[in-house]
Amino acid sequence: MGYPDNVLANDEQVVLHRHPHWKRLxxxxxxxxxxxxxxxxxxxxxxxxxxxxxxxxxxxxxxxxxxxxxxxxxxxxxxxxWWTTHFVITDRRVMFRHGLLTRSGIDIPLARVNSVEFRHGLADRILRTGTLIIESASQDPLEFYDIPRVEQVHSLLYHEVFDTLGTEESPS
The missing domain is CATH 1.10.287 (Helix Hairpins)
Structure with a gap:
């Protein structure tokens, strides 16, 4: 998984790495x-x-x-x-990096995630993509557009958040 390896902590593992959906192309x-x-x-x-x-x-x-x-x-x-935009979920955080000449990004620790939502219309449902909305403890909700298989990503992120928190609500 080429890109995120250079920004991971020593024992951090990548759970999911995606580029935006191909519909952007x-x-x-x-x-x-x-x-x-x-x-x-x-x-x-x-x-x-x-x-x-x-x-x-x-x-x-x-x-x-x-x-x-x-x-x-x-x-x-x-x-x-498109190629330089990365949406990455690890066992500790959600990372979003984008930009070609000027790179920018955001990291959201899983322990700070309050809620995870997704939204997709008919065309997005047909193409199996959508918008992932993450609300963290200290920020307005962040929207990540054109996430491939957004429902699976939503479910995966939900499980990771509650596994990280170790609460009784954990779906495991």
Whole structure:
């Protein structure tokens, strides 16, 4: 489990490590496909014209530069953002890390978790994703969006919280 190992305490164990749901990548993939098709079509149209070879080359370079900017901004950047976002549950805490150039994150000790909720609409239910809401002792509720299999994560986190607390309410 590559990422979280470098931030764990000596005897801390990862229980769950997830990236956001793949639904976040649907629009970037569609942008890649449409932009590539349009750029290829534009380059083919320019190649068939009877313009001066230098003019053709300049227009094709403009098409290629536009494609690179569009794909970089609307496809590569969202993918890298998705790839560098981590939701991790250990036997001691919940960690959320995100960001590519500027990283940020939050750690919530399991002993400080008051309640765990989840929310998902029809589309999220079909895609098996949703929003996990964690309320801790000292903060407003934190919402983590697009958590894959949110109901399982909710149940797992509930069990971990009560196992950590060692209360009689523990579902074990």
């Amino acid at each position: 649907i629009v970037p993939v569609l942008v890649l496909l449409v932009a590539s098709a349009l750029a290829a079509f534009g380059a083919a149209v320019v190649a068939e014209t009877d313009w001066d070879p230098t003019a053709k080359q300049v227009v094709q370079l403009v098409i290629a530069a536009g494609w690179l900017i569009l794909v970089g901004w609307l496809t590569v950047w969202p993918f890298l953002t």
